Amino acid sequence: MAGDNILKLNPLTKITFAICLSISVFFADYPYALGCFIVLCFIAGFYRILKDYLIMLLKTLFIIIIFMFILQALFYPGHEIVWQWKFISIKQEGLMYALSLSSKILVIGGSILLFFKTTHVKDLVSSLEQVGLSPAFAYVILSTLQIIPQMEKRSRQIMDAQRSRGVETEGNLLSRAKAFIPSLGPLILSSIVGTEERAITLEARAFSAPVKKVRAHVVKETPTDKWLRILFISLLILFMIWRVVLWII
């Protein structure tokens, strides 16, 4: 995973950063949020994944943001008309609102994506388990993660089976949907039957044995992690106080 040899931080530290940053954008205007986004890009650059990261943002957030800009610009109530064509008009207020909203989305979405791009989910779950997440819950997350690629494979197999029986699985959206929906049946069924057996499977492997589990996969927690978390949270609190005081006076 990206940055494995660059900076090994505990996932909890990274997620604290992402959450603090996301909260902070609600206490300032869009220039601040855009500044935060640039910071995120710098971090991505530091982890040597800037290109991947930006492509991913383009594919996910960009579409949402464009869509929102159009909606807000056209329909947000306002008087200062920037551009008009027949009955369609773009208003200054709408643009500002869209800018403020989308910059926040950019930071929130961007920090979550950056978090997952630099962290194994397995590490995240392990670190959560180390601070008290129940092993059963951890198991559910991990097994789901393992099973998703299997489900994809199965759904491809089912689609292939459908196709070989002459069901149209390509072409336009409608014909693909028509092919896909019947394939859900066996897929869901086989997954549910799976979960029923799961509990017994786990018991066969002594999952609820009355002893303390040992995990071979442990995520390190260094003093740096602790100090960084304290730093992020204190910075957030100071920032919030500062903004609120400014706002009151």
Place this chain on the structure above:
Amino acid sequence: MDYLIEIQQVTYQYPTGEKPVLQDVSFQIKKGEFCAIIGPNGSGKTTLCNAIRGFIPHFYKGELHGDVRINGKSIKDQTVGELSLQVGFVFQNPFSQISGVSETVFEEIRFGLENLGIDTVVAEKRVDEVMKLTKITHLQDRNPFELSGGQLQRVALASIIVMEPDILVIDEPTSQLDPEGTEEVFEIIRLMKEKQKTIILVEHKMELIAEYADHIILIDDGKVILNGNNEEILTNEKVLEHNTLLPQYAMLGLELRKHGVNLDRIPVTEKQAKEELTKWFAQEGQIYV
């Protein structure tokens, strides 16, 4: 004589079932014994295993009468967690045995040891040993989801024996294995017996049962039909009436006897068959030659 496992008048019906799947089942198993359970499809063998492992009544609800005792203690009074320290269970379907959280076979086998709280260094050593024993070391970095049925069956067996329970309940461990793999699995089970483990094995391959088992129980339609030692059961023609085979050597012996060949005893293994036939040839074989 103290028994390790006591099944006392067990009658059990699945919540969705119409009639009891186990009916008044009683038998005992001694410590260190290798007990084979035989019987036709749907006769209740897997259900019986579930009851011994405590999955009935702890997971499968439904009506359970009678009692299963392990080391003198009723399974009803123990949690599945406590039972997991004593009884290992290898499922009939190896696919339902994979934990789903492991990326490799190695991790998969280690999973049970993590749950038992075994120190990581010790655990890794045990995993290595058991992989050697079950001949799956070359698979250790593969994803368990991408193994063949036979490979998975070995992984399933390995991931239970690595936990070293005193009792092993093994439900048709060789159904997807080739003859060589089957022999190897029986060899592993024999090693377990040497380690004083008590083994309950469901299996259809009678020649191998004849070779290895001490005690045999035939069940049909949820009832214990025959219960006795190896030769007693495997030479009993009644077994054939229950859609269950006898070892081919016993069949041969019974057939010969019908044709007036006076064998001292009905052989059940290849070795016994050779002995008996040699003896018989020596006595009166020349008449026929």
